[in-house]
Amino acid sequence: MENEGKFYSGFAAIVGRPNVGKSTLMNAMVGEKVAIVSSKPQTTRNRIMGVSTGDNWQIVFLDTPGMHEPRTKLGEYMVKSIHDAMEGIDVLLVVVAINEIGKQDRAIIEQMAGTKVPKVLVLNKTDTVPENVIFERLSEFAEAGYDAVIPISAEGGQGMGELRHSLVRLLPEGPKYFPDDMMTDQPERLICGEIIREKALLHLRDEVPHGIGVEMMRIESISDSLTEIHATLYCERASHKGIIIGKQGSMLKTIGREARLDIEKLLGTKVNLQLWVKVRDDWRNKPSDLHTLGYE
Ligand SMILES: Nc1nc2c(ncn2[C@@H]2O[C@H](COP(=O)(O)OP(=O)(O)OP(=O)(O)O)[C@@H](O)[C@H]2O)c(=O)[nH]1
Ligand SMILES: [Mg+2]
Structure with missing residues (x-):
């Protein structure tokens, strides 16, 4: 052939x-x-x-x-x-x-x-x-x-x-650039942050989702079967913070629960996910905030 x-x-x-x-x-x-x-x-x-x-x-x-x-x-x-x-x-x-x-x-x-x-x-x-x-x-x-x-x-x-x-x-003839089992170059911690952002995008409306950024504060393997994750959701206005937290914390709970289930599938462990919400005015225009969130 x-x-x-x-x-x-x-x-x-x-x-x-x-x-x-x-x-x-x-x-x-x-x-x-x-x-x-x-x-x-x-x-x-x-x-x-x-x-x-x-x-x-x-x-x-x-x-x-x-x-x-x-x-x-x-x-x-x-x-x-x-x-x-x-x-x-x-x-x-x-x-x-x-x-x-x-x-x-x-x-x-x-x-x-x-x-x-x-x-x-x-x-x-x-x-x-x-x-x-x-x-x-x-x-x-x-x-x-x-x-x-x-x-x-x-x-x-x-x-x-x-x-x-x-x-x-x-395609041209070429080498196998990556091993067969490699799917992405995204580190796990970034994927976890993106999953949290996805759930926020799914549940939030109007201009709120565009102003969401996720900072992964901590991701630590506690044991073979448990991972602890702390993440902060940034938003651009105090009014957005209230929307993200929701009535008695209901919105943040929903985002957290759905993200946790997906992250558990990804990592193959149980996950203890703690989410915080912080306002950072106009972070999408601030180089230092963009840096913190990995956009540079
Ligand atoms: N009906 C239908 N919906 C699709 C199909 N492919 C994607 N979608 C939907 O289109 C929407 C956008 O999909 P994404 O994959 O996020 O689109 P994208 O081009 O990556 O968007 P950006 O990242 O914002 O540029 C989602 O709601 C998808 O479920 C398709 O083949 N059929
Ligand atoms: Mg896309």
């Missing part, structure tokens, strides 16, 4: 507007939840690596924050991390949500068509539209300058095999 003994590998950045399903796509490819997901835009705040390895290939996905016009220093950091992730990649995935392809998506599709690496346009969320819409979009973007245009449902799993196949086909 022509391909016998050859190994194909490379780095694949996933870019697109906020909320189109980039992180869901990466998690589905990796087979583990390495990036948090929510229905609120701008969930992902930094580049997150997720590795998928097959018999003769390895795709190192780089999930990125949604492309947007930054209004805070945190936003500027997020947009910069998109550009950093695109340095030296082998394949580019541009993702749109097929049910809401707007002006910004079209601008991104056009702009990214100019990048000099092999690229795939991913039409995600096909489960939300009738089949004729999928065909219409496929023909609309057939000549958009991409090596492949692939409809998928990252949530339902449709089209994922085809997407993987076409990515592997576009």
Whole structure:
């Protein structure tokens, strides 16, 4: 066989507007939840690596924050991390949500068509539209300058095999960059912090979730079966603090309980999770606060 003994590998950045399903796509490819997901835009705040390895290939996905016009220093950091992730990649995935392809998506599709690496346009969320819409979009973007245009449902799993196949086909020959069992470069403590933020995103509304930051104060293995975690949720206003704590602490309890259950699954131990809430005025614009929360 022509391909016998050859190994194909490379780095694949996933870019697109906020909320189109980039992180869901990466998690589905990796087979583990390495990036948090929510229905609120701008969930992902930094580049997150997720590795998928097959018999003769390895795709190192780089999930990125949604492309947007930054209004805070945190936003500027997020947009910069998109550009950093695109340095030296082998394949580019541009993702749109097929049910809401707007002006910004079209601008991104056009702009990214100019990048000099092999690229795939991913039409995600096909489960939300009738089949004729999928065909219409496929023909609309057939000549958009991409090596492949692939409809998928990252949530339902449709089209994922085809997407993987076409990515592997576009990869150069290369080494196995990471061991078979490595899924991500995110340290456990960061993933735990992200899980807490995900639960806050899930339950909080309006402008509160965007101003949430999580600082992991302490993560300590007490025994083989128990981990102690202390974390602080930052918010931007005193009024937000009240909302996060909730009536008699009910909101914070809900966030804490759900986060604890997920973290217990991740760590494989029982977890004693203690959460605090602190106000840090306008932290998303303060370099020292951004540093504390790991955004730099
Ligand atoms: N119906 C449907 N919903 C999806 C699909 N993929 C993702 N979603 C939902 O879309 C929302 C956004 O998903 P994310 O994966 O967080 O999107 P993202 O592009 O990473 O968003 P940012 O990190 O904010 O840029 C979540 O509510 C997902 O459950 C899909 O295939 N079908
Ligand atoms: Mg994301």
